[in-house]
Amino acid sequence: MAAKKPITVTLTGAGGQIGYALLFRIASGAMLGPDTPVRLNLLEIPQGVRAAEGAALELQDSAFPLLSHVEVYDDANSAFAGANVALLVGARPRTAGMERGDLLTANGGIFGPQGAAINAVAADDIRVVVVGNPANTNALIASAHAPDVPAERFTALTRLDHNRALGQLAATVDTPVGDIRGVTIWGNHSATQFPDVAHATAAGDSVPALLAHRLGGPEGARRWLAEQFIPRVAKRGAEIIEVRGSSSVGSAASATIDHVHDWVLGTPDGWTSAAVVSDGSYGVPEGLVSSFPVDSVDGAWRIRQGLEVDDFARRGIEASVAELVEERDAVRALGLL
Ligand SMILES: NC(=O)c1ccc[n+]([C@@H]2O[C@H](COP(=O)([O-])OP(=O)(O)OC[C@H]3O[C@@H](n4cnc5c(N)ncnc54)[C@H](O)[C@@H]3O)[C@@H](O)[C@H]2O)c1
Numbered sequence: 001m002a003a004k005k006p007i008t009v010t011l012t013g014a015g016g017q018i019g020y021a022l023l024f025r026i027a028s029g030a031m032l033g034p035d036t037p038v039r040l041n042l043l044e045i046p047q048g049v050r051a052a053e054g055a056a057l058e059l060q061d062s063a064f065p066l067l068s069h070v071e072v073y074d075d076a077n078s079a080f081a082g083a084n085v086a087l088l089v090g091a092r093p094r095t096a097g098m099e100r101g102d103l104l105t106a107n108g109g110i111f112g113p114q115g116a117a118i119n120a121v122a123a124d125d126i127r128v129v130v131v132g133n134p135a136n137t138n139a140l141i142a143s144a145h146a147p148d149v150p151a152e153r154f155t156a157l158t159r160l161d162h163n164r165a166l167g168q169l170a171a172t173v174d175t176p177v178g179d180i181r182g183v184t185i186w187g188n189h190s191a192t193q194f195p196d197v198a199h200a201t202a203a204g205d206s207v208p209a210l211l212a213h214r215l216g217g218p219e220g221a222r223r224w225l226a227e228q229f230i231p232r233v234a235k236r237g238a239e240i241i242e243v244r245g246s247s248s249v250g251s252a253a254s255a256t257i258d259h260v261h262d263w264v265l266g267t268p269d270g271w272t273s274a275a276v277v278s279d280g281s282y283g284v285p286e287g288l289v290s291s292f293p294v295d296s297v298d299g300a301w302r303i304r305q306g307l308e309v310d311d312f313a314r315r316g317i318e319a320s321v322a323e324l325v326e327e328r329d330a331v332r333a334l335g336l337l
């Protein structure tokens with residue numbers, strides 16, 4: 001049988017924390033499957049090149065059978081040449097006391113030039129996931145600079161929030177995390193996001209009903225969702241920064257692997273969450289990069305249609321979308337869009 005052609009993956013910020021956690025899982029086949037060879041192009045700024053080169057040496061020492069080639073660059077047009085998948089991680093992380101939106105001025109300028117380079121030199125089937133914060137608006141900036149690439153190929157990571165929600169629910173309803181379905185993160189990857197369990201099930205049972213059973217009825221469940229679950233998930237990034245002393249790394253890398261894996265290979269277990277360009281679904285203004293319930297169909301994200309959104313969820317989604325509009329207007333005013 002002919003060997004499969006390698007997929008070219010470009011990773012920015014390859015010398016940083018998340019980059020280091022990602023590389024070994026990509027090279028092992030966890031992201032694109034156990035029979036897909038990978039070429040890795042690592043992009044760094046000059047100060048980060050040595051760290052990326054060190055990671056490349058360690059990749060060689062790991063003798064991954066699927067890893068066909070690794071190259072380190074400090075030039076975007078070289079790094080994105082022929083890329084099929086781009087992981088845009090390279091950006092400054094926030095520190096204690098900051099919100100992710102505070103990074104707009106520090107990081108926004110990175111994504112226009114990278115979007116333009118992707119437009120100029122990436123492969124026709126390029127898929128992009130932005131991890132660097134504020135991820136949704138950075139994806140919007142990158143997409144705006146890549147007019148020849150369909151906007152739906154630019155996404156931002158909210159799978160980490162989705163996975164955090166699964167973790168919290170599994171612990172509360174005492175069900176293995178793999179048995180939970182139907183959770184959605186709506187809106188921005190920020191403290192305003194709306195984690196929604198109205199349609200969730202655990203091993204086939206309704207999560208709202210299980211919560212009501214455990215928490216003294218529907219009112220107890222509602223209170224737990226509003227006062228504990230939603231803020232815990234939405235502010236988990238800050239909790240990790242407080243406890244670890246720096247922002248999430250292993251879980252962020254793992255969620256990035258999940259996002260690309262499902263985008264390329266499908267979502268047989270039902271929808272997941274990803275920030276994708278809005279087509280106006282659920283009242284989210286067209287063009288914003290917002291998190292939705294998404295299925296992966298034939299290698300493309302499709303927003304799951306027809307889910308009932310109650311008043312509580314509607315208010316939560318609207319608040320997060322209002323923040324996305326503010327971020328879009330702020331980057332427009334900065335000349336980044
Ligand atoms: N969306 C999410 O769920 C999520 C989760 C965790 C972290 N993040 C974000 O991911 C980003 C990276 O986090 P980290 O912990 O790896 O940070 P880090 O500081 O350890 O690494 C960032 C790396 O990016 C490099 N870099 C900076 N500008 C670059 C550019 N223009 N091109 C290429 N590389 C560049 C830096 O040299 C550095 O090596 C941060 O913005 C962080 O807030 C997002």
Ligand SMILES: O=C(O)C[C@H](O)C(=O)O
Nearest residue numbers: 094100133237238247248
């Ligand atoms: O919260 C942060 O600043 C990092 C990341 O976006 C996270 O959610 O952990």
